[in-house]
Amino acid sequence: MANSHWRQTINIVDDIVENGEEYDFFQAVRLLNRLSGDNASEENCKLHIRPELNLDYPHADIESINEIDGGKGYELITTFFGLYGVASPLPGYYTEELLDEEWDERDARRGFLDVIHQHLYPLLYKAWAKYRFSHNAIEQNDERYWEIIYSILGLPEEFREFGDLSGQFIKYAGIISQRPKTQLGLNTILSDYMKSINVDMDVEPCVLRNVPIVEHQRCKLSLDNNVLGSNSVIGQQISDRSGKYNLNIGPLTGEQFQELLTNKKHIKFIRAVSEVFLVQPLQCQIILQLDKNAVKPICLGEEGYSALGQSTWLVNEINEQAFNVALN
Known part of the structure; x- marks a missing residue:
């Protein structure tokens, strides 16, 4: 159904399942983690990632995304960074043997490698996300990244007590640092x-103001600061702008x-x-x-x-x- 701006609303769950191959891998993992309310680095997460068992040249980073456990979790089939498949660092006959096992409806060895994948891909995602400040500071609200941002802007620690207001000045980083x-x-x-x-x-x-002259800089005849036109000023204060x-x-x-x-x-x-x-x-x-x-x-x-x-x-x-x- 179209909204008031005449744009068709998108169901992100349906779209990412039907058109998973059109998504970037890291963007897909980020969205699926938010949809499932989980974190890619945690054990027993609701997102399972495994490589495609195929030797064909991949056309995208993601082969498919499927719902599992009645929509409570997701399975993401990727085409890179796996221990088997076309991008595997292992000899090709490992993938060929797994293909033969799949033909015979056996998946014990593939299941063992997928146990490793279940820890390997979250580490890859975690390494990617480490330097995404917008993701960590805004979405994850990680105070460590806000500390880095404030340090870059030159905002002292006492200034951060203003909470959300201090975040407004990120857009003025160029002005503050110039x-x-x-x-x-x-x-x-x-x-x-x-x-x-x-x-x-x-x-x-x-703005004009009167500034008091410190004692040792005042004019004292025959003693100090008494040279006309150089360092002598009559009075105890001076105008300053x-x-x-x-x-x-x-x-x-x-x-x-x-x-x-x-x-x-x-x-x-x-x-x-x-x-x-x-x-x-x-x-x-x-x-x-x-x-x-x-x-x-x-x-x-x-x-x-x-x-x-x-x-x-x-x-x-x-x-x-x-x-x-x-x-x-």
Whole structure:
């Protein structure tokens, strides 16, 4: 029956049994293991793999796939990597003798070799699957492969506490690993994340700040740092634009503003991403920009708009200016 997109739905069980020779061996084993709820490397598995007893040149990796035990298991007949058949490493007369036994309806020796095959093919599949990161990390959810992926991306261990959210950054591996780091790269990652909650974000670089001068670098007449035009600065602090940037989030509706204030998950995640992305530690200030039409006058006891310094404004009418809340 066709679905809403006018595509005919496929019964994977029927298709893999009827058209088994059209499947790649490893893909077929993977699908059959998932269908039978088993693992190819376990003993007494529901998937039995054996080579084809034939000396004909094979036309595909798989000769056939059959259901066994009333549909509870599957038998896969392959054309390679067997101890008998056209691809056997053993002398040809071994296969010829097995063919003679099959003609006489005897299969004792073939059954013995199939015991070896039942362990040999799962080892082959396991060796193939070892370096398939998508298979092991996503389908098998193997934490060891996630550790490798996180290490390649440069994500520190504490960043992984975000669970599924940290997995989003696999698609940004190129941006995270590139040198030098740019405003555009950070803005691309954070903006994409904030779009998931329908919020706009912009990175503002080179924000002016005052930095205190350490004691041993201050100007001291007749002592130190007193050469005009070279190393002398009057005062105890200096203006700087190279060590701070702002993350401007908004304009926000009242609901979005309260969500970001109360649910610290988003803010914590944004800070973690910024720290991971940047090579040099820079001061970061997150600014929530509340839409002017969402501002409410202060009302003691009202839930959501009574936190001093965050969500309270002494206004009696809609103010046209932007209401910004800085989170340090």
